[in-house]
Amino acid sequence: MNYGNIKYYDIANGEGVRVSLFVSGCTHHCKNCFNSETWDFNYGKPFTKETEDDIIKHLSPDYINGLTLLGGEPMEPANQKALLPFVKRVKALYPNKTIWCYSGYLFDSELLSPSRAHCPFTRELLSYIDILVDGEFKEELKDITLRFKGSSNQRVIDVQKSLKENKIVLSIYNDKKNSDFHKIY
Secondary structure, eight states: OEEEEEEEEESSSSSSEEEEEEEOOOSOOOTTOTTGGGGSTTSSEEOOHHHHHHHHHHHOSTTEEEEEEEESOTTSHHHHHHHHHHHHHHHHHOTTSEEEEEESSOIIIIISSSSSSOOTTHHHHHTTOSEEEESOOOGGGBOTTBSSOSBTTOEEEEHHHHHHHTSOOBOTTTTOBGGGHHHHO
C-alpha cells in the first residue's frame, strides 16, 4: 500500500487533534474529490514499518485524540489488508484513542455485505474502527456547513455500537453543523 500524505496535527477529519493517514488508491472517482491525486494506487510513498513507527510516535501525546484513515479509499481490499495489522497495533498501544475512517463504501450494503469492498479483512478491520464516515462524496449534495463530512448523503456512524446492535447507529456528530461545534465541546 502507498500513502499520499500524513497530517500529524489534523483538526478537520474527526474529533479533536488527530494524526491522519491519507492512503493511496480509490476506485470511486467522485466528482470534485478534494484529494483526486490519491485515486492512483501507486501515488505517494510506500507504507513501511518506518512509516507505522512514525505515526505511532506522533499518536503518543495526550492531546492527540486518535488516528484518522482516509485517502484515497482505506476500504479498498488491498488497503484493508495493509491497514489491518497497523490498526491492531494502534489499538493495542493506545486503547483509549479513537480510530476514524472515511470511506465511499456504505457500511451496511457494501462493507458488511457481499460487494467489491467486502473481503476477508473487512469485519476484523471494522472491529477496530470507532467512527466511520461512509458514502461517496456527491457534489450536488455538498454542504460546507456539515461537520466531519462533505455531502449530506454521508453518514457518521458509531461502528462499535452498530456492530453490537446489528443495525446502523449514527454518531452524535452525524447531523452536526459547523456552527453547532461549540455545543459539542
